[in-house]
Amino acid sequence: MHLFRFDGGRIGLTIDGASYDITEPLGIDLGAWPPVQMVALIADFEKRTQGITRHPRCRQIDMARVRLEVAIEWPNKLIAFPVNYVKHGEEMKSKSRADLSGFFLKANSSLSGPSDPIVLPEYPGREIHHECELGIVIGKKGRNVSREQAFEYIFGYACLIDVSLRGPEERVMRKSFDSFTPFGPWITTADEVPGPGSLQAKLWVNDELRQNANTRDLIVDIPGMIEVSSKVATLFPGDIIATGTPEGVGPIKRGDRVRIAIEHVGEMTVQVK
Numbered sequence: 543m544h545l546f547r548f549d550g551g552r553i554g555l556t557i558d559g560a561s562y563d564i565t566e567p568l569g570i571d572l573g574a575w576p577p578v579q580m581v582a583l584i585a586d587f588e589k590r591t592q593g594i595t596r597h598p599r600c601r602q603i604d605m606a607r608v609r610l611e612v613a614i615e616w617p618n619k620l621i622a623f624p625v626n627y628v629k630h631g632e633e634m635k636s637k638s639r640a641d642l643s644g645f646f647l648k649a650n651s652s653l654s655g656p657s658d659p660i661v662l663p664e665y666p667g668r669e670i671h672h673e674c675e676l677g678i679v680i681g682k683k684g685r686n687v688s689r690e691q692a693f694e695y696i697f698g699y700a701c702l703i704d705v706s707l708r709g710p711e712e713r714v715m716r717k718s719f720d721s722f723t724p725f726g727p728w729i730t731t732a733d734e735v736p737g738p739g740s741l742q743a744k745l746w747v748n749d750e751l752r753q754n755a756n757t758r759d760l761i762v763d764i765p766g767m768i769e770v771s772s773k774v775a776t777l778f779p780g781d782i783i784a785t786g787t788p789e790g791v792g793p794i795k796r797g798d799r800v801r802i803a804i805e806h807v808g809e810m811t812v813q814v815k
């Protein structure tokens with residue numbers, strides 16, 4: 543299944559190639575603040591979506607006619623692993639590595655959707671880079687989750703671009719500008735992603751292939767990231783983990799088009815403004 547947000551916070555679901563607006567059957571209040579409806583839905587997903595396509599107020603939609611928005615707007619946290627591929631560590635001449643440095647956090651408000659542009663801040667003379675990453679979506683609350691149990695805590699996956707201003711400031715600041723975490727185009731539920739440990743992930747800038755790598759080359763693998771992060775912080779439904787970028791990062795500039803595609807997960811193209 544694909545789970546997504548569209549047209550002003552509506553919630554949609556794609557099952558067997560057909561897409562549905564499930565906002566009304568779920569009783570979603572589009573004006574509610576804070577916008578945590580998707581987080582609440584993920585926490586109770588099976589129960590709330592059981593038989594939902596047969597609900598009288600469920601209607602089928604044409605994906606070509608909707609404007610997709612960021613699938614999770616207000617997670618409890620957005621965890622990110624730095625330098626999680628050996629070759630990316632080499633290209634950055636970085637001393638840090640995910641197995642030594644652990645994780646950092648990005649501001650949740652940096653999340654943006656597949657139809658939203660990446661808006662570059664003014665930093666004359668500085669490079670702002672794309673980082674192509676697999677995003678993990680947590681499905682249930684957990685603390686001290688073992689490697690063996692890790693996959694039980696994963697709800698699904700999405701494409702994620704970890705946009706990064708290069709330079710001396712704290713990493714959390716350089717990566718937390720609004721729109722610096724395009725995420726989407728939807729969440730693909732874990733049952734539809736066979737072998738998340740061997741997914742090909744690609745990123746193009748204006749049709750030039752810049753990044754092309756496989757999650758089998760992760761230094762800290764997917765169960766390892768769940769184990770390490772849940773040893774520190776309770777994971778909650780809807781939390782997002784950015785799994786780190788492979789080699790091939792490079793600058794983006796205004797007017798560019800950035801396309802990310804991850805096998806079995808999805809594909810999206812965002813503009814740079």
Ligand code: MN
Pocket residue numbers: 622623624625673675704784786787
């Ligand atoms: Mn990154």
